[in-house]
Amino acid sequence: MCKMKTNDVLTYKGFIGSVHFYADDDVFFGKVEGVNDLITFEGNSVKELKDAFHYVIDEHINDCEAENVPAEKSYKGSFNLRLTPDLHRRAAITAKAHGSTLNAFVRKTIERCL
Numbered sequence: 001m002c003k004m005k006t007n008d009v010l011t012y013k014g015f016i017g018s019v020h021f022y023a024d025d026d027v028f029f030g031k032v033e034g035v036n037d038l039i040t041f042e043g044n045s046v047k048e049l050k051d052a053f054h055y056v057i058d059e060h061i062n063d064c065e066a067e068n069v070p071a072e073k074s075y076k077g078s079f080n081l082r083l084t085p086d087l088h089r090r091a092a093i094t095a096k097a098h099g100s101t102l103n104a105f106v107r108k109t110i111e112r113c114l
Contacts, residue, residue, distance in 0.1 A: 002112065002113030002114075008020070010030065010049070010050060010053045012053060012054050012057050013057055013058075013061070014072075015032055015033075015034065015035070015057050015060075015072075016032070016033045016034060017030040017031065017032050017033065017041065017053045017057075018030055018031050018033055019049065026044065027042050027043070027044055028042060028043050028044070028045075028046065028048075028049040029041070029042040029043075029049075030042070030049065030053060032053075032056060032057065032060070034072055034073050035060065035071070035072060035073055036073050037060070039056050039060055040056075041053045041055070041056045081106065091105065091106070
């Protein structure tokens with residue numbers, strides 16, 4: 001029920017890289033998500049792309065350790081969620097029907113899916 005598309009991502013040491021293909025240059029490229037820096041990688045084959053992703057992650061971790069800064073982006077625990085009015089209404093009604101707040105309903109739903 002909560003299965004999400006994961007075809008266009010790489011994972012390594014808890015980091016995620018979004019992956020794309022640029023047909024004009026026949027190159028795969030990606031960006032590391034969930035970090036404070038802009039970190040990109042590329043390769044002409046899937047193997048090169050994966051190797052480049054692993055390399056930039058290892059370098060990022062080493063750099064962060066040397067500079068004594070967190071390797072991952074910090075999250076404050078709140079975010080804005082945009083829904084259609086109908087979906088918002090249905091979620092609020094469902095939460096209320098289960099004796100819950102909308103916030104608690106969304107949090108529990110996310111926890112179940114993860």
